[in-house]
Amino acid sequence: MPIGRFLRIPPALRRPISCIPHRAFVTMVSENVNASTKVETVPAAKRPVAEDSVANRRPVKTRKIKLRKYKAKKVDETSPLGVLQFEIDGLIAKEGLTKDEIRNDMVAVLNHKDENGEPVALRYHREVSDVQVLQIGASGDGMAIVRNPVETNKKQVVVIPFALPGDLVKIRVFKTHPAYVEADLLEVTQKSPLRDDDLIKCKYFGKCAGCQFQSLTYEEQLKIKRDTVANAYKYFAPKLLANNLLPIIGDTIPSPKMFDYRTKLTPHFDMPKKVHKLEDRPPLGFGQKGRPSWRNNSPGGIKSILDIEECVIGTQILNQGLANERKKFEREFKDYKRGATILLRENTRVLDSTQSVEEQLGEASQDIDTGKTSFVQVTEGRPLAKTCVTNSRQVITEHINGYTFEFSAGEFFQNNNSILPRVTEYVCSNLQIPNSTPGEPHYLVDAYCGSGLFSITASKGVDKVIGVEVSADSVLFAERNAKNNAVENCQFVVGKAERIFASIDTPNDRTSVILDPPRKGCDDVFLNQLADYNPARIVYISCNVHSQARDMQYFLQETEKGKQYKVESLRGFDFFPQTHHVESVCVLSRV
Numbered sequence: 405m406p407i408g409r410f411l412r413i414p415p416a417l418r419r420p421i422s423c424i425p426h427r428a429f430v431t432m433v434s435e436n437v438n439a440s441t442k443v444e445t446v447p448a449a450k451r452p453v454a455e456d457s458v459a460n461r462r463p464v465k466t467r468k469i470k471l472r473k474y475k476a477k478k479v480d481e482t483s484p485l486g487v488l489q490f491e492i493d494g495l496i497a498k499e500g501l502t503k504d505e506i507r508n509d510m511v512a513v514l515n516h517k518d519e520n521g522e523p524v525a526l527r528y529h530r531e532v533s534d535v536q537v538l539q540i541g542a543s544g545d546g547m548a549i550v551r552n553p554v555e556t557n558k559k560q561v562v563v564i565p566f567a568l569p570g571d572l573v574k575i576r577v578f579k580t581h582p583a584y585v586e587a588d589l590l591e592v593t594q595k596s597p598l599r600d601d602d603l604i605k606c607k608y609f610g611k612c613a614g615c616q617f618q619s620l621t622y623e624e625q626l627k628i629k630r631d632t633v634a635n636a637y638k639y640f641a642p643k644l645l646a647n648n649l650l651p652i653i654g655d656t657i658p659s660p661k662m663f664d665y666r667t668k669l670t671p672h673f674d675m676p677k678k679v680h681k682l683e684d685r686p687p688l689g690f691g692q693k694g695r696p697s698w699r700n701n702s703p704g705g706i707k708s709i710l711d712i713e714e715c716v717i718g719t720q721i722l723n724q725g726l727a728n729e730r731k732k733f734e735r736e737f738k739d740y741k742r743g744a745t746i747l748l749r750e751n752t753r754v755l756d757s758t759q760s761v762e763e764q765l766g767e768a769s770q771d772i773d774t775g776k777t778s779f780v781q782v783t784e785g786r787p788l789a790k791t792c793v794t795n796s797r798q799v800i801t802e803h804i805n806g807y808t809f810e811f812s813a814g815e816f817f818q819n820n821n822s823i824l825p826r827v828t829e830y831v832c833s834n835l836q837i838p839n840s841t842p843g844e845p846h847y848l849v850d851a852y853c854g855s856g857l858f859s860i861t862a863s864k865g866v867d868k869v870i871g872v873e874v875s876a877d878s879v880l881f882a883e884r885n886a887k888n889n890a891v892e893n894c895q896f897v898v899g900k901a902e903r904i905f906a907s908i909d910t911p912n913d914r915t916s917v918i919l920d921p922p923r924k925g926c927d928d929v930f931l932n933q934l935a936d937y938n939p940a941r942i943v944y945i946s947c948n949v950h951s952q953a954r955d956m957q958y959f960l961q962e963t964e965k966g967k968q969y970k971v972e973s974l975r976g977f978d979f980f981p982q983t984h985h986v987e988s989v990c991v992l993s994r995v
């Protein structure tokens with residue numbers, strides 16, 4: 405196996421380990437690989453000195469050998485790597501193993517040679533057959549336990565993308581971390597009952613980092629996402645579980661479209677290192693996940709970015725846009741000085757039957773040969789034309805539940821418009837505050853409101869909506885969207901979410917709050933102020949169920965007034981079929 409791909413041994417270390425003085429060796433093996441990040445140096449044997457003349461002797465130089473040290477990166481606990489650590493802990497506890505029993509000796513992997521002078525890493529990075537896949541993680545990767553090939557009394561946790569629980573597989577381990585190893589899936593020798601490879605629609609599935617679940621039925625995908633929500637609360641809200649403060653997690657709400665749903669794609673390419681002018685067209689597409697070979701064909705190349713001409717989860721018009729932009733790239737790639745990302749965003753226009761379709765399309769991706777703008781015509785109650793926009797400053801239009809939304813192509817907007825009617829209806833119905841007397845007022849605060857999706861779709865039957873959003877551009881669009889939809893009871897504020905509490909004047913008993921923060925979740929300042937404000941109901945939507953679970957535990961257990969709330973419902977929404985992602989919606993009511 406070529407070692408160069410996985411590991412670079414410094415030239416000074418390309419000699420048997422016995423050359424290194426004993427004391428240095430002890431230092432190496434006893435160091436704490438996680439705690440230290442500085443490079444340690446070890447004096448090497450002295451150089452022979454000519455004996456003839458003392459005067460001729462040069463001062464003895466001590467050569468230093470640099471030991472490579474494992475540099476642990478700090479990770480946010482709710483990031484995929486942080487979550488993986490919880491999953492590893494859970495798996496080894498189930499298998500009756502301790503953390504020490506699965507810990508890899510990183511110093512040895514990075515620096516040591518075996519008795520034959522071969523890097524120890526070669527023993528770690530090997531092929532293993534008959535690996536039983538035990539579970540699937542929140543990132544959609546299979547997880548298993550294998551023997552440690554060097555410290556044979558130990559085991560290793562192995563993470564295997566595209567492997568499913570119940571599969572028996574052959575793998576190639578190619579990277580070692582302190583608590584696990586990464587492996588490529590080489591062969592599925594015995595299929596899991598969950599696996600149905602006939603369902604796979606994309607020839608790049610198994611290589612492309614975009615999808616993980618194409619070999620599962622949709623029903624199974626939804627079940628796995630429900631487990632992801634349950635595990636997130638197990639890892640990040642254990643007190644809520646222990647105190648019986650969580651409801652039964654609801655079934656995941658499916659997306660009406662399982663393929664052909666993504667309204668935004670961002671294919672990209674890299675500039676090869678040390679190349680100033682491109683001579684060959686680099687691959688343009690999406691990131692590659694490892695070097696798997698379990699599917700017989702190997703399209704897309706072997707570079708870290710796959711060359712992809714079609715994405716089955718992207719909408720039809722985005723795939724036409726992708727074809728156009730690839731053709732253009734084929735001609736223009738030599739002009740690029742660095743790697744770039746191409747934005748493909750679906751735009752919808754309502755057609756006026758008195759004009760030709762072409763006249764109404766606006767700026768959008770064109771076929772470079774014909775000079776014609778690509779479009780797809782559909783009828784959703786009225787005639788619509790879909791185009792693919794590539795300019796991030798251009799204005800995009802979407803139609804949801806009778807409302808029209810405009811936003812900058814480069815700004816945030818949900819990426820699966822087929823599920824948005826279901827989501828907005830669900831959110832709206834869960835924000836309702838029961839009236840104790842007829843005609844009581846009802847207010848809504850939309851923290852992290854973006855261009856006003858939830859503010860506007862929930863504005864009916866509410867006396868006033870206040871939205872807050874850190875992006876001034878999005879707030880301008882929120883105001884414009886309210887106006888275009890003849891919604892007059894919405895007010896939007898630019899600023900951090902917590903700013904809203906300084907200006908809020910609605911009675912808390914008659915106010916519901918909706919939270920839809922970015923992946924990192926809410927901060928404590930916001931959650932404390934939210935608890936102090938003490939609204940009647942809270943709907944928390946999140947694209948990262950792990951930070952949501954952490955925030956919910958903090959809010960319900962650590963804030964003074966948070967203890968007055970109960971979790972009424974908790975469930976996932978499948979915004980991204982075929983992938984591991986799940987959007988989670990948690991509803992709180994004050995009791």
Ligand SMILES: C[S@@+](CC[C@H](N)C(=O)[O-])C[C@H]1O[C@@H](n2cnc3c(N)ncnc32)[C@H](O)[C@@H]1O
Pocket residue numbers: 816817818851852853854855856857858872873874875878899900901902920921922923947
């Ligand atoms: C997941 S998006 C949700 C947007 C909107 N609810 C929607 O569905 O279109 C999160 C939004 O929060 C905004 N944001 C990020 N940090 C913020 C903060 N501290 N205060 C207010 N808004 C913030 C982002 O600009 C982004 O528009």
